[in-house]
Amino acid sequence: MADLDSLRVRFAAALTGARGDGDGPDPLTYSDPLTYPDPLPYADDLLARWREPQRRYHTATHLTAVLDHVDGPLAGHAADLDVVRLAVWFHDAVYRPEREENExxxxxxxxxxxAEAGLAPGKVAEVARLVRLTVSHAPGDDDPDGQVLCDADLAILAAPPSAYAAYTAAIREEYAFVPPDDFRAGRTVVLVQLLSLPALFHTPYGREHWERTARYNMAAELEMLSPG
Structure with missing residues (x-):
């Protein structure tokens, strides 16, 4: 289960840091009401979205896991860590499995x-760019923040076998409205496309620690999906 209070603190810290008003002792309570809106209503709105009933994998637990990767092994690769954190919060904020324009x-x-929360226009645009990048998960070689976000989002592919199995089961639950044969065909296309990429991960850490395991997991899943 995700710790919602901790997540609220993390969002407040990211927003105040990106805005430049994060010098107070406690990001949960500090803001300059004469200059910036309180970050907590924005955190609560996002958390409500991440807890919608149609979600099985794309939940607050996934949000926490991606934030932990960004704040953990990938942190040193980012150029603007707070902007990446905000992109994590928004990257699946709208999620309807039956629709294709979620990103x-x-x-x-x-x-x-x-923009309403007081973030500078250039940083707003950068967060939105990063969110749109999760359509392809193909950041450029000169895009460290994109590399961090995409690697953190795909890190589940390199999970231990039991966690990977739980991930695939949750994805199937999100697409329960899709008939089994159609889901199998669609999932096969996704896996084949990912396995055909020259690299799944773009940060040095991701390539060293996640690439081989992720390919093993996906190849095993692909074999299980194959008829006969």
Whole structure:
């Protein structure tokens, strides 16, 4: 279970840090009401989204895991860590499994909410760009923040076998409205496309610690999906 109070603190710290007003002793309570809106209502709105009933994998637990990767082994690779953290919060903020434009709608939500929350226009645009990048998970060689976000988002692919199995089961639950044969075909396409990439991960840490395991997990899943 995700610790919602801890997540609220983490969002407040990221927003105040990105805005430049994060010098107070406690990011949960500190803000300059004459200059910036309180970050907590924005955190609560996002957490409500991450806890919607249609979600099985794309939940607050996934949000926490991606934030932990960004704040942990990948932190030193980022150019603007607070902007990456905000992109994590928004990257699946809009999630309807039956729709295909979730990333775009999430990016537009980030543009509206963060502008209202007092983030500088250039940083708002960067958060939205990073969110849109999760459509392809293909950051450029000169995009360290994109590399960090994409690697953190795909780190589940390199999970231990039991965690990977739980991930695939949760994804199937999110797509319970799709008939089994259609889901199998669609999932196969996704796995084949990922396995055809020259590299799944783009940070040095991801390539060293996650690449081989992720490919093993996906190849095993692909074999299980194959008929006969």
């Amino acid at each position: 775009e709608r999430s990016a537009r939500l980030a543009e509206r909410a963060l």
